[in-house]
Amino acid sequence: MEIIRSKEFTATRAWGAKNISNINGITTRLHWTDKPYNWHINDGEEVFVVLDGVVDMFYKDNGLEQSATLNAGDIFYASVGTEHVAHPKGEARILVVEAEGSV
Template identity: 75%
Template sequence: MEIIRSKKFISDRSWGAKDIASMNGISTRLHWTKEPYKWHVNDGEEVFVVLDGKVEMFFKENGSEQSSILEAGDIFFASIGTEHVAHPLGEARILVIEKEGSV
């Protein structure tokens, strides 16, 4: 049993994470960041939940780059093959649920 105060979580580097759970090959991690990630495609599906802060999520759909601003409480679902990159607007805390070992 553990209670995690996500708004207080910080890492010594952007995209540093706290592993919360690993269940049947699916990992749940809390990330802290203030810098963009990198363009990537996950090995499976990904659920990306903004817990604190704002994130501009860039993604490619039908070969066209698009973006959307995600605020606290918003969820981005990346289906298999969705190329995407997260750009925090200041500090952000993000819950990511994805296949273990995914990029």
């Protein structure tokens, strides 16, 4: 049993994470960041939940770059093959649920 105060979580580097759980190969991790990630395609599905802060999510849909601003409480679902990159505006805390070892 553990209570995690996500707004208090920080990491020593951008996209540093706290591993919360691994349930049958599906990981749940809390990330802290103040810098963009890299464009990538996950090996499987990904659920990306903004817990604190604001994140501009860029993604490609039929080869065209799109974007959406995600605020606290917003969820981005990346299906298999969705190329995407997150750009926080300042500090952000993000809950990511994905297959273990996914990019």
